[in-house]
Amino acid sequence: MDAEDSGEMRVIADYKGCQSSPKNGKGSCGSQAGQGDLPSEIWHKVKNHPCYSEEAHHHYARMHVGVAPACNIQCNYCNRKYDCANESRPGVVSEKLTPEQAVKKMLAVATRIPQLTVLGIAGPGDALANPKNTFKTFELIARAAPDIQLCLSTNGLDLPDHVDTISRYKIDHVTITINMIDPEIGARIYPWIFFNHKRYSGIEAAKILTIRQLQGLEMLTQRGVLCKINSVMIPGINDQHLIEVNKAVKSRGAFLHNIMPLISAPEHGTAFGLKGQRGPTAQELKALQDACEGQINMMRHCRQCRADAVGLLGEDRSGEFTTEKVMAMDVQYDLEARKVYQARIEDERAANIATSEELAELAGEMSEINLLAAVATKGSGLINEHFGHAREFHVYEISTSGVKLVGHRRVDVYCQGEYGEEDRLASIIRAINDCHAVFVAKIGGCPRDILINAGIEPVDQYAHGSIEKSAIGWFRDYLHKIKSGEILHVKRGEAAIPQELLISVA
Numbered sequence: 001m002d003a004e005d006s007g008e009m010r011v012i013a014d015y016k017g018c019q020s021s022p023k024n025g026k027g028s029c030g031s032q033a034g035q036g037d038l039p040s041e042i043w044h045k046v047k048n049h050p051c052y053s054e055e056a057h058h059h060y061a062r063m064h065v066g067v068a069p070a071c072n073i074q075c076n077y078c079n080r081k082y083d084c085a086n087e088s089r090p091g092v093v094s095e096k097l098t099p100e101q102a103v104k105k106m107l108a109v110a111t112r113i114p115q116l117t118v119l120g121i122a123g124p125g126d127a128l129a130n131p132k133n134t135f136k137t138f139e140l141i142a143r144a145a146p147d148i149q150l151c152l153s154t155n156g157l158d159l160p161d162h163v164d165t166i167s168r169y170k171i172d173h174v175t176i177t178i179n180m181i182d183p184e185i186g187a188r189i190y191p192w193i194f195f196n197h198k199r200y201s202g203i204e205a206a207k208i209l210t211i212r213q214l215q216g217l218e219m220l221t222q223r224g225v226l227c228k229i230n231s232v233m234i235p236g237i238n239d240q241h242l243i244e245v246n247k248a249v250k251s252r253g254a255f256l257h258n259i260m261p262l263i264s265a266p267e268h269g270t271a272f273g274l275k276g277q278r279g280p281t282a283q284e285l286k287a288l289q290d291a292c293e294g295q296i297n298m299m300r301h302c303r304q305c306r307a308d309a310v311g312l313l314g315e316d317r318s319g320e321f322t323t324e325k326v327m328a329m330d331v332q333y334d335l336e337a338r339k340v341y342q343a344r345i346e347d348e349r350a351a352n353i354a355t356s357e358e359l360a361e362l363a364g365e366m367s368e369i370n371l372l373a374a375v376a377t378k379g380s381g382l383i384n385e386h387f388g389h390a391r392e393f394h395v396y397e398i399s400t401s402g403v404k405l406v407g408h409r410r411v412d413v414y415c416q417g418e419y420g421e422e423d424r425l426a427s428i429i430r431a432i433n434d435c436h437a438v439f440v441a442k443i444g445g446c447p448r449d450i451l452i453n454a455g456i457e458p459v460d461q462y463a464h465g466s467i468e469k470s471a472i473g474w475f476r477d478y479l480h481k482i483k484s485g486e487i488l489h490v491k492r493g494e495a496a497i498p499q500e501l502l503i504s505v506a
């Protein structure tokens with residue numbers, strides 16, 4: 001290790017979550033942290049990483065390669081046997097790959113998707129329960145594509161045994177799934193673990209797991225590896241407890257905390273799904289994330305991707321890169337062409353971010369008003385999706401301190417050919433019912449009227465404009481209308497959908 005490396009490690013090890021105050025008018029306590037909020041060593045590692053930087057996720061892509069089939073623990077929310085090509089959730093893959101196939105696939109993806117900056121191993125089992133395949137894949141990738149950042153996800157059980165190898169392979173980003181620090185709660189989430197050639201169950205299993213997870217986290221952060229903690233929010237089991245988890249991981253140097261909702265549809269066949277354990281509502285999830293904010297950087301834009309996901313977050317192009325298709329592709333990894341393409345992205349990115357002058361225009365005006373707006377986007381930080389084609393809406397909180405992404409809501413696509421599906425519109429309205437406005441590139445007359453009746457303003461005047469700048473412009477007008485008495489500010493919170501509206505669209 002050279003002196004430069006050890007200095008960088010010290011800076012990263014000393015950085016403990018959200019400690020700096022915002023310098024750019026935006027909150028620095030999130031994956032929204034900008035260049036001015038972070039030490040340059042950390043900024044360099046996160047600026048083009050779609051998961052560690054919310055802003056980067058509009059522009060850069062990631063891919064997972066499913067080279068790690070075995071797992072060493074059983075979680076009540078996981079069933080790796082179930083695969084549906086349309087489904088996005090961790091632990092699911094359509095094909096398992098060898099390290100050599102994984103490298104060919106990465107080269108094929110990077111050639112066709114030059115925004116690709118990150119390769120992760122996230123299963124479908126546990127990356128570290130398959131160390132041979134995992135590290136062989138990283139070794140081959142580092143050689144073939146030196147500009148690709150390496151990521152690994154683990155449940156943490158075997159982590160302390162692999163920390164030195166992780167450092168040696170320059171795997172700069174590690175995600176550990178930590179759902180509890182109290183073994184009694186853990187026993188309700190994990191039926192068993194397999195550790196040191198022996199199966200453990202109940203509280204004993206959860207105790208071993210939590211000790212190993214926290215130990216591994218501490219060892220990694222001491223070595224300067226950026227660590228993200230994933231926690232699955234399971235109402236009635238660990239929801240309130242996650243505030244304790246948040247404090248525990250922050251004190252051990254975690255960089256980012258990603259609290260995700262439990263996915264528990266019965267058809268997935270998980271123990272929780274079959275038992276009828278519900279996941280949290282979008283509002284419950286946001287309330288918990290808000291309660292943890294300020295302690296540590298919070299991630300709000302996770303899409304709970306498949307273990308073979310490819311593309312920008314929110315899109316999955318894995319179907320274009322099946323092993324059969326990849327093996328037939330002629331791939332040329334052109335580092336220079338990738339650099340040129342990414343330099344263009346950086347120009348576009350800089351143009352879409354609100355300037356400090358634009359943010360300053362808001363400061364001081366009616367600072368108590370804080371509202372949510374949904375945005376239909378296909379990426380690049382722009383309002384560039386038709387209302388009827390949106391598969392998800394990004395939800396932004398807008399206030400005089402700026403515009404902040406606080407989540408996303410998946411929906412069923414409204415437009416089916418030439419017509420809109422009326423029952424789908426009701427479910428879309430339910431999904432964004434706490435929002436004051438929905439920003440779209442285009443919207444038809446019928447959904448427009450129904451949204452207005454539901455108290456949600458459809459906004460298409462900023463079509464193809466920057467999300468951040470448009471939201472600021474709209475919010476400024478909104479405040480002026482309130483000042484002039486043209487409209488009243490009504491808090492939406494979990495606003496009820498008018499009964500007659502539900503009937504009219506049912």
Ligand code: SF4
Nearest residue numbers: 051302303304305313
């Ligand atoms: S699961 Fe979340 S953290 Fe992992 S790649 Fe997808 S968006 Fe990023």
